[in-house]
Amino acid sequence: MLSTTTENSIAQIASQLQSSNDFLAELQQKAATTQRGYAGNVRIFFEYFLQRPPTPRDVEEFWQLDGETANGLILKFKNHLVASGRKAATINRYLGAIKYLIKVGRNLKRCQYHFDSDRIESLKVTKYRDTRGVGVDEYNKVFDVIDTTSTKGKRDYALFLLLWANVLRRGEVAKLTVGDFDYHENTLTVYGKGKGNDETRIDLNPLVAEAISDWLGCRTNVKPSDPLFMALDFHNYGHQLTGDGIYAIVRKTCERAGIKKRMTPHKIRHSGITDALDLAEGDYRKVQHLSRHADPRTILVYEDNKNKYQLELTNKLAARVGKRRNAP
Known part of the structure; x- marks a missing residue:
């Protein structure tokens, strides 16, 4: 602190x-x-x-x-x-x-110098090293512990469906308003991460759209400017569900469901993208459109983690050297 x-x-x-x-x-x-x-x-x-x-x-x-x-x-x-x-x-x-x-x-005219980027270079970062998530059977455990007869359950059910089916980032979900959701067209307007204001209209599966509509039906006097997903606890009731709030819901629900892997909203995104690669039979362009990654090469990391190409070749190389190489 x-x-x-x-x-x-x-x-x-x-x-x-x-x-x-x-x-x-x-x-x-x-x-x-x-x-x-x-x-x-x-x-x-x-x-x-x-x-x-x-x-x-x-x-x-x-x-x-x-x-x-x-x-x-x-x-x-x-x-x-x-x-x-x-x-x-x-x-x-x-x-x-x-x-x-x-x-x-x-x-503020208080400083005369610049940050010397040539002298103080940023370090090269390897992104998305670990894109392993959970399989669909493991993820489905969350729906076994969500009570869809309650208001909170309806909200969480729609949230977990959306996170998986559209592999959204938690920051994108936290920006959504009621007006961004079009039930008749089964679409959702999503705003880019970071400080950019770019927006993308994405299609929703009818079951996901139905779940969001069911959640909104629990609320009264809903306006287009209201948050699509709002907090329901006593102190924050009615306020936009923040990224941290979404993170907490995912963590607690997955733990309650008995999922052993430490889950986060981004782990759900990883999981959905990995499963999508199977469903798309390796078509990277389709998966790139789903995930909205700017660089299609990012999808290759998911493919490697899914199929363990690196481990396969490592095992073959290791078998050819060392004391075991002369073993019968």
């Missing part, structure tokens, strides 16, 4: 940002989780050098440094993260947060 001092520091920076019209639009497009992540990463950067939580004055002094000194500190921090064994994606997030902080300072 952030200290009070750090929270005040971040709050002050945020307040300064709000006064900058040029920067306001970009700030508002960032997801709340990204803002929290940036705040935490910047805090850790300062604490590494100061051995204490940063203050607003520390931020101001960092902005007033010369470029050589500031980038030298950032490079030292990056080397510390590498030596500590942090993953490449984690290190890149820290660097992104610091780069964003410098951009803030420049926008």
Whole structure:
């Protein structure tokens, strides 16, 4: 948890940002989780050098440094993260947060230097290493524990059907409104991940559309601007079901269903894509349209994890060397 001092520091920076019209639009497009992540990463950067939580004055002094000194500190921090064994994606997030902080300072006319991307290079990240999920029989266990006679059960039933059949990301589900759902056309308008506002109209299976309609039928005075999936707990009732809320529902329901693998919304996405590869008989283009991956090569990772091509060849290579090679 952030200290009070750090929270005040971040709050002050945020307040300064709000006064900058040029920067306001970009700030508002960032997801709340990204803002929290940036705040935490910047805090850790300062604490590494100061051995204490940063203050607003520390931020101001960092902005007033010369470029050589500031980038030298950032490079030292990056080397510390590498030596500590942090993953490449984690290190890149820290660097992104610091780069964003410098951009803030420049926008506020408090900072004269740039983040030296040539000197402080981002680390190469291998994406989607583990795309293994669960099989359809294992996933079906969740529907055995969902009570579809209750309001919560109707919501969760529609949610789990949608996550599997359309392999949506939890962030995409969290953005959905009632107006995005067209029951007569069996379609759903989905908005892209990140800060982009691109939208895609996807088709729904009639059974999925029926489940969503059944869930909406439990609600009264529904408006197009209302969240498609809303929270039902006492403190958050009626509010948009957040990405974290969807994550919690998936985790708890899958554990209750006896699924041993640690499940998340993205694991469901992985599982659905892997199953789709079988159903499409290896047609990558079909699966790419379903998953909406920008790069069709990403689907190859799912194919390898599904068929274990790498393990097959590893076993054959291993059988040809070592002490066993001379065995009869």
